[in-house]
Amino acid sequence: MQCPYCDEPGTSVVDTRETSDNEVRRRRECSACGERFTTYERHESPSLTVVKRDGEEEPFDRDKLRTGIERACNKRPLAEDDIEDLVDTIESRIRAKDLKSVTAEEIGEIAMSTLKETDEVAYLRFASVYRDFDDVDSFEEELEELK
Ligand SMILES: [Zn+2]
Known part of the structure; x- marks a missing residue:
């Protein structure tokens, strides 16, 4: 050099x-x-493409994932480091699939299952935004399951 x-x-x-x-x-x-x-x-992280619901593709954006997780964890007893760990876990689980592209739904499912292991309230918040619960009933069902 x-x-x-x-x-x-x-x-x-x-x-x-x-x-x-x-x-x-x-x-x-x-x-x-x-x-x-x-x-x-x-080392450069291998590139990963996200296929959105409308079929559009965009590069995987870790910051975007973090924003979603931060929002779900708002006012939960999780430190910034815990959130960073969560994002790390989610990202490595996504990358462990070793695919060139992943759907937004798959990322959502992985994020939800990871959150569920850590904080159930954050999980529910994330799930309600992510799954876009179309009726109150399905949300109530999820809540009921957790009780
Ligand atoms: Zn010199």
Whole structure:
């Protein structure tokens, strides 16, 4: 890798450290000017397409998933870290299917089952928005099942 100070192409790695599961930090030293600089390497998440209900496709958006989960967990006793863990779990369950595309319904089902294991109120909130309960009865049934 080229030195950012003098453009010398010969630099060597003096230290390598894993900073997280998918990131490596390297300290490099230029063999010409002796300056040191840092590079970060992370692997790219394989691309995943979401097929929406209307048939339109869009790239999987983790932020969008997080927004939905945050909304469902509003005022629930869950810390920001817990929500981040939830989103991680949901995303890895989606990716574990190892598909190039996934339907919005599948994501919804995975999110719902994950929420159900963690917080039933958040699950119900998410489910009511996601399934778009068309009548009050089905919502009441879900509530009844939880009692
Ligand atoms: Zn240099």
